[in-house]
Amino acid sequence: MSPSATRQAVAAAQRIVVKIGSSSLTTTEGGLDAERLSVLVDTVAKRVAAGGQVVLVSSGAIAAGIAPMGLRRRPKDLATQQAAASVGQLALAHAYAESFARFDLTVGQVLLTADDVVRRSNYRNAQRTLNRLLGLGVVPVVNENDTVATTEIRFGDNDRLAALVSHLVGADALILLSDVDALYDGDPRKGGAKVIREVTGAADMEGVDAGSTGASGLGTGGMASKVAAAKVACTSGIPVLLTSSANAASALGPADVGTAFAATGNRLSARRFWLAHAAGANGRLWLDDGAVAAVVKRRRSLLAAGITAVEGAFDSGDVVELLNPTGTVVARGVVAYDAEELPTLIGRSTHELPAEQRREVVHADDLVALR
Template identity: 60%
Template structure:
């Protein structure tokens, strides 16, 4: 059931900012929950097919609610449904970028949600906080505001006396000793996912404010409310950000130490000679995890071959493969432009 009063309160704030000249993109959750009532369900279904059915009904209910609420201010909304699977494909993420940009040019307020009707457990963003961070990067937002049910990030449970508000977070060192996940649980997210989303956005150069919905107007006005996460200096390519945070590996390639050093430290392409084993059932173009000798995932990339083709390539040079299998095999397993490093190699 949608709380129309809460929606209207949020839209009041967003409409005021929009009327002052600020472009707004709203990332909203709630499609599955909005579909429960019309389907006569009292609780969130556990099976994927019924969740997708609820989302199908609920997406219409949700966007109708936003359409009605923004219409009070003469503003129109446009629904944008994204899937993680789409976003790792070169052409698809570019299409999403163009669509959002054009909606803003046309003075439409985009309402973004994960397309739960087709997402599966293996290919989904997982939570709308992460989706919001990725969309903020996609549109090169000036700021991301994450709304919670508590007014800021605290160094402990905010319900306990003595818990201190963290006004600024400049890096991981500011979060040492902070208790996450106690208080601030919202939907399928919670404070853990909000901090993770803030890390994604700030790593992409987008500043983040985390606060309560009731303080959204103050946050958008730049007041000292909530927690401000300062942006980092890196600006990774959009597609690599999606690859790192909006995908899961469909399989694994195990690398020898030399290949790990080449890929991670020297940012080289992955060649068949450096791969010792392959796991999973994947197709060319799918994301796969790259593992070091101890099995730790160190990178992810878009592979150029089907899983079934790779075993006979292992340990062989591209020159040898071209001579025995044909010129189409004289190429890397994964090109360096399609590899994102997931953790530092030591």
């Protein structure tokens, strides 16, 4: 059987983001597994030698710090997680630098926090840095900066981070490597689950139970976060291949393994992608049916007349979510008013407003529909 168009696209991709999970790089006791890391580097180096560019989004910092710190298991409290990340990140970066040096490849470490993708200026700075590293022939190794994270380290952060980085660098494909060889319609450990080889749209995901946690106890993403990351990438025009780290050579070669997720949307501009997936929302605006149709179907600006309620504390220039009457988020955008200004304006047509307030609440250029 000939490979699908999605698999052909992944195999032919010139710029690729590869995400590797903690459980694929570390032992069950904690600490790096040098042999696994070496095999991964061999595969990435081969793709680079063939003319490709690879950004490696690597988990493993916290897990790599467990054994050196004398801990018995992954810590649950934030302070100890940050301490383990501090120790483990150094070990991880050193191991990558030494291993890639066997192929005369230079590694650049890029540590990102949520702020770096939520704040527009930071987002653009990260984009410039990654593109420059690739242009210089460097292999960027990206990780979430767990050492200085100020919120709880959530499940699946690096899966989502990989999807965001894919758009940041204009990747032609995203490859997610974990400890599971493909997406199944249920838990493959329980038996009877069927593998899903191709996902071309939402219909292929009906009835699929992706679960919520990893199997090894070291990883934090689980299949659910990988599916969510795949959706972010695919709806932004980037095909995704999901498989196990054991299949890395095939994933970065003919792409004939795992589950292929077809790109289902058009490439968004950097600004619209940031609005849709990276920016944090500080409030919510509830819309009537007419405003939903204008914003989502006709891609028009949001006017005060179509707003029915306001939630949250936000300032002009913040990102807000736009909800339909049933409470579903249908769009996101940059609001042009402070939260306290809007209650007296909602539901009123433009000609009823004072002259200084006759402007769009969310301009069409600052808005992205999600449905």
